[in-house]
Amino acid sequence: MNLVAENLSYKPDEQFHLNEVSFDFKKGNIYTILGRTLSGKTTLLKTIAGLLTPDTGAMQFEDKDFLKVPVWERNIAMVYQQFINYPHLNVFENVAFPLKQRKVDDQVIADEVTKSLKSVGLEGYENRKIQELSGGQQQRVSLARSLVKNAKILLLDEPLVNLDYKLREQLREEFKNIFSQGLSEDSIVVFSTTDPREAMEINGEVIVLDEGKVLQVGPAKEIFENPKTLKVAEISNDPPMNILKAFIETNKIKFEEIEVELPDHLSNLKEKNFNLGIRASDIILSDSGFEFEVELAEISGSETLLHLKRGNARIITSIEEVLNFNIHDKVKINFNSNKVYAFNEDGVLASSPFGGSYV
């Protein structure tokens, strides 16, 4: 009954777009595919949709060989990151299109379309042309069109990425509402994103994808707390987690002539040399701290991102207030050692503040 894929691979050119991807999606759940651009997210969604046929692998859904079912018989819905609608139809006709295709009764179509437009906050726009709508409204039309079908599999390919900041926040909120109320026990939602915050907020099962390969699968919280590898830590944090070459000596973590108190969770680390991972938010400005030089300071929203340098070490820290820094300013920072991660030299998580380890 689940959507099960085994070892899907797709290699149209020299590079793998999908590399032995397997998953088991259960009905009634939301799955988030988290990965950077070109990591294979869209390829994976298109493969589920049937728009791409993988070179090797198998996919089953409801006891059928899903790869043999043509796209138009799969009962899926998909929202693209670009706002795709039918420009020759008005809003109502756009949303009604999939139902008309199924030859549903006109009265039922009218009811369903109205309901669907209401759920995305577009009632009253029925007769508008698509070209007359703003980007956010266009994206809502395509969302309404995908909801109206009551599809068994709903695919959302970075649906928020082309929207402006305000709209993204608003639509993300609406997504959560739609998912929590409107989602039937019978359907599977797959949501792809590059934004770790989005993945955490949607709070479903997360699949971390990189270069077509699944790096880690687990609940959002687990991915955040115990990233399996350095790569996962990089992908699942924004700004990316700082990684520093460090070693342990006499109960201190040492790097770049900095000594930090060894936290309990790192005390039984087997290897002496390791990769120290620390989130940008776990680095604090402190007068008693270590001196770094500012390379770049960016203000993003209500926080300031500082790119700092000391010797060969480069780190990024985020400060929860808007501060002005100049390039080459000296700042003093401290590390919250209770929150640091240790990855062994192969990049596998050795110890996390939340107790995880994959060594």
Next chain:
Amino acid sequence: MGKLYKILKYFFITFWAVFVVAPFLWALTTSFKDFNSVNGGATYIPWVDFEPKLEGWRVLIKSPANGGVDIIEPYFNSLFVTCTASLISIILGTLSAYALSRFTFKAGFVKNNDITFFFISQRIMPPIVLSIPFFLFLGAINLLDSLIGLIVVYIVLLMPIAVWIMVDFFNKVPREIDETALIDGCNPYQAFFKVVLPNSIPGLIVAGMFCIIFGWIDFFFAFILTFTEVQLLPVKIVALNSSITPWWSLSASALISVAPLIIVAFVVERYLSKGNLSGAIK
């Protein structure tokens, strides 16, 4: 600045309008002249400068037995051949263009671009090069001097234009529209007819317009491939020429022969400004 710009703008618009319209007016006045009015120096205003006569127009509809040339039949021949050939070219050309734009073909080293170029290459050769094979080919299948033979030849000449324009157009229609149609339950044919085609009307109109223009103005093939049974308008008009050049009936026939193109231009202009693809993808 603003005022000077406005003056200059209207000056050039007026200049251009006169430039475009003047030949038509000239042809119009000439068509109502007779031998004496044409050769008696430049005159422009009927009833004042010269006495208007309908002879130039009458000749065109009189049968040859009464000293006329009868362009009515060639006129409808031309309309029929041009429209039929354009329609078939657009249908075939649009289908091939869609295939070339959306699917990947490969036969040895021949790929999509090579096939597209093959179509366009039909237009590279000068007509004279094509005329001999066309003549022999039509002769072999007994279609010389026939409407169907002309239609076949015109399809060969017009379809490359349709393919060329439509490939370019389809390449600009986002593929995601087709994909969305498939996801929404259309099979590939329905996706093409219900979604891609309705959004391609501007392209179809441009392609259709070019086909009609190139078909309508062709003289060379109409001249080479017909003798007595079938005649097309451009050939017939040239046949008006005898020892005296009848400027009056030449002008009249020029005006009637350009009329369909003017109608096409007005209709097309209406549609072109209306349709666009914004809103499909932003």
